[in-house]
Amino acid sequence: MNKKTNPEIKILPDKPALAAEAAKRFVLLAQTAVEQNGRFTVALSGGSTPRALHELLAQTPLRDQVAWEKVIIFWGDERFVPPDDADSSYLMARETLLDHVPIPSRNIHRVPTVGITPETAAQQYTSTLQSVCGESVPRLDLILLGMGPDGHTASLFPGHPEVVNPSEKLVAAVTNSPKPPPLRLTFTYKLINAAKNVIFLVAGADKAEMVKSVLGEETAVGFPPPAKLVQPSNGKLLWLLDKSAAQQLPNQ
């Protein structure tokens, strides 16, 4: 049954507090998933905001509160660059988190980006997700997302085919990302909205206008921003905002 729940919105004083809240939620969700299902499947996000979250998870005390051997890592989107490229979200996650926790390398499912076309990579990653999760439409325990000032999330950008006319694909290739680099892979809404938990991490005054149009009451003129279409059909949606990003919401 599709039950779209209203998002939970939590506003934190600043970026460090945002990261701390996100880390707390990550640990709680990981402990619950491992307790109930013996593992925790999570898709990390690219961008700069998740770095502070990763760094908190990579150090005590939180580091020791997660059963890393039972954590399965994917990426909700990835820049189509080699894994040692400065733009790689995989590299950022390795440097800030994965190289500092006892997670088996077999649990880390990097998006294939070398010696392959984006379209083939999207098909391959779809198969990986399906076989690791054992479901044709995987219901990940947690998908972490960011949002750009233009309302993009993962690599779902305004006006792009997967936003204007979402397909049945789980992972799509993007060839014209307005946020460099242009070549990317991204989870689609079909995969994102199947998740048990989706958490947005959004900070900074430059996003306040878009936060208002995504979370505010008024109906946005024109096509909704990509982030607004993230509405888990049978899962929880949490927006973690810092005060700067939330400043245009009512009662701020």
Ligand code: 6PG
């Ligand atoms: C990426 C991300 C992208 C990011 C937003 C926010 O590959 O960059 O997938 O969607 O989450 O652009 O980025 P910041 O966290 O740097 O503001």
